[in-house]
Amino acid sequence: xxxxxxxxxxxxxxxxxxxxxxxxxxxxxxxxxxxxxxxxxxxxxxxxxxxxxxxxxxxxxxxxxxxxxxxxxxxxxxxxxxxxxxxxxxxxxxxxxxxxxxxxxxxxx
Numbered sequence: 456x457x458x459x460x461x462x463x464x465x466x467x468x469x470x471x472x473x474x475x476x477x478x479x480x481x482x483x484x485x486x487x488x489x490x491x492x493x494x495x496x497x498x499x500x501x502x503x504x505x506x507x508x509x510x511x512x513x514x515x516x517x518x519x520x521x522x523x524x525x526x527x528x529x530x531x532x533x534x535x536x537x538x539x540x541x542x543x544x545x546x547x548x549x550x551x552x553x554x555x556x557x558x559x560x561x562x563x564x
Contacts, residue, residue, distance in 0.1 A: 520536075521533075523536060
């Protein structure tokens, strides 16, 4: 009787250990899925945000061009001025991005 009871207890402990191990494996399987879903959602939001930012920038530049036209400047001159202002800002940012690492290295010394 004692041996049967001991075998039952050991069998129950082994079943419990198998269940715990199975739960642990299931959790490890769920974590990469959750991380992948979070990454995909973050990338989708970033793309949507970038598209909205570009649309807003185009709208602001159009409003600026229309404001210049309202001052009596021709449409072609206003659009050219806005395009050159955008190009100048883009080149300034590119220059800053190219030279910022050098400034950061100089500051670290």
